[in-house]
Each structure stands twice: as C-alpha cells, then as structure tokens.
Amino acid sequence: MTDIANMKMTPRHYYIVFVASLGQMIGTSVATLAGIIIPMLNIIQHPELSSFMQGLIGAADLIGIIFGSVIFGRLSDRYGYLFFFRFCPALILVASIAGILFPSVATLTICLFLIGMGIGGEYSLDSDYISELMPARYRSLMVGVAKAGCALGNILVAAICFGLLSYWKSAELWPDLLWIVAITAALMILLRIRFYQSPKWLMDKGRVTEAEDAARKFFGPDASIACDSDAGSHDRPDTKISTPRFIMENWRKVVLSGIPWACEGMGVYGIGVFLPILVMALGLEHFSPGENPILHVTDSVRITLWISCIILPGFLIGLYLINRKHNIINIQTRGFWMCALALGILQLSYHFSWNKWISIGSFMAFELFLNIGPHLITYVLPPTIYPVDSRGQGVGIAASIGKIGAVAGVFVIPVLLKSGGAATVLAVSAIVMAVGALVTKGFSKASDLNSGT
16 A cells, blocks of 8 residues: 555546646636736727726636635635535636626626636635645645646637637627636536545544545555544634634744735736736737727737747746755745846836837746746745645635735726826836745745645
C-alpha cells in the first residue's frame, strides 16, 4: 500500500488536475467575455452605458466570486467538497442559459453575479482538491498548473469572440457569446460525475474507513492515506469559527494571502476586463472613420488576443521556477515590480506617441510578469499557509479579498478613463502593483509558510 502523499504522478493525477483547472479557465473566460460584451452594448444602447454601469457589468461576476468563495469555502469545510464541486458548475450553466434566453442589461448583470458565485466556489475547491490529492513533492506545482488553466480561458475566449465577431459583424448577437460559458460548464458537470469526496477531508472528520475507500477510488486498490493522530478532532459543531474571528486570529496570513491577491486583481480583472476598451483608448487598433463600429470592437479584440497569448508562457515560466524550488515570495515580489515597470514604459510610449508596437510590447511584458509572479503565486500561496481543517475558509477569505480588489479595479477604471484618460489608468495601476510588492515582502517575514499540511 502506498500513501497518496508519497505516490508517483500517474495519469489519474493529471486527470484530477485537468478537471479542477476548468474552474480556473471558466473564471477568466467570463471576465474576458464581459470586457467584449460591454463595448458591444455601447454600440446598441442609446445613450451609451454610463461609467458606473460599465463597471457594474464588469464587476458583477467578481462580486459573485466574493460571496461564492466565502460561502462555498466554509460550507465545503463543514459538509465536504464533492457536492459543491458539482453544484458550482451547475449554477454557472443555469445562469448562463438564463442570460441567453432573457437578454437585457439587467438580466446580464444578475446572471453574471450568479455565474461569479459558482466561480468563487471553484476558486476555493479547485486548490483544495489538488493540494490534498497530489503527491507532496508535486503539490505546489500542480496547484500552479491548474491556475495556468486560466490562461487558456483568456486566449480561447478572445480567439472565439474574434472569429464570431468577424463573421457576425453585428453587436446585437452579444447574448450568444454566453454559449461559450454554458458549454464549458456542461463539460465540467459531466467530468465530475465520477469524482469522489476528498480522502483528507474525510480523515480529518474521523471517517477513516470512508477516507481509505475514497483514496482507492481515486488511485486504485494499492492507494492508502495516512491516519492522522488527531483525525476526528475537528469533527465537532463548534470547530468552525466565524469569519471575523478567523481573520483576527490569522491576520498576518490573511494580509499576506489576501492583499497581494487584491493588487493582482487590479491587473488581471481591472485591466483584463477593460483590455479591449483600453486598446481603443490608447489608439492601438486600426479603425477608419465611417466604418461599422463593430469593426472597431473586432480589431480591439484581435489585439487583445495577441496580448493574451503571452499569458500562458508567463504561467509556464512561473511553474518552471516553482518546480526548481525558487522561493515563491521572491517570485511574487519581483513579478509585481516588473509589472509596475512595464506599465511605466507603456505610459511613456503613450505620452510621447512612440510606435504602437512598443505599447503592445509593454502590454505583453506586463501580462508576462503578472502571470509569472502575482497571478500564479497568489493562487499557490494560500493553501500552503493554512492547515487542512481551515484551508477552505482561509483560501476562501483570500480569494474574497482578492476579488474585492478586482471589483474596485473594475469599477474605478471606467471612471479613470472618463476623468483622466488612459494615462491615469496606467499610473494608478502601476502604484497598485508596487503596493503588492511591498506587502508581499513585508508580511512574508512574519508568516509561517510551512504551517499548511
């Protein structure tokens, strides 16, 4: 018998990572999709959407993520991962189909919120399943591999939308873009039918026989799970403490795992959601006066696709560094600093009207370093600093703080664009990246990074 923590990587391990990574992919898919739908709505809405309404649509799924990550994270700690691992994509599927059948700005906003709740649960559960089922030596790497799935979400949605918009040449068909989300959610449900409860969660609850059975179902008859000496000690009604008390008792870990995630959210979601609009504001696309406005949007999506293609190499480099045992705090800190530098160069290029390829290159450098460091590490870090009995709650809180930053970024960018233009957006974003670097470096010294087991 081989303990699952000491197993070699098998095809079953890679299958688990693939199934879990779809939650990451659908998260960025929705964010990218919202950023494409907003300018399409601006074409057909009279008058155009206000800055507040653009921010609300862009942030609706992020607000849902905040609620979903905390609610489903805590419920999964108490009742087990499996039910919610299946329920979250079902919620996403129902909400996306509702948005297709009843197209309006109000319905879209509500449906994006519900989709976000499902994604929030995914963000909590995906890392939990992977960190508990992978062999110990590959744990952080495989959590990172799952996170890299979000790069495919950016790239695939941008590519599919560019193809559809080029073919449609109409903004009125925006509701049909939600089929991308619906089909992905349906696939997630199908792949999770033959999935099982987390053996480590069962062991932590003192259900040893069920834990051993679950381990064998996942990895075959020779798989086993080590029996913790305190197994079952957490299976009491009063073990789960309230969120405010949890934050007070673990505030250094909460700051380290949450605040940089919030700063990273400004780049991934604030800039990411409005990337097609920023591309237009910076004048990077080609558009002739008098042309169909949808061509303006289509060309901005084309450039968005180019920029998005650098996300996956960024993740791969970050995963390589993790696999080579580089310090994840240093990776995250340096990533933040390089993001700030890239935005500074982009600012200069815009101000002095340099060649547009310098601006596009700076944008790509920003995305590269964002995904080498902050976007990857803020996902890898939280599961490593919380013990198993509170991991779902700790990761959920970190994800919620991250999405609060993302929501703030999504709301503020349309306002900054209207009041100060693209230059103001770039300056504020660079400052936020610098804050992320300072917090990561400062609070890591006081946190026990080896307490998660």
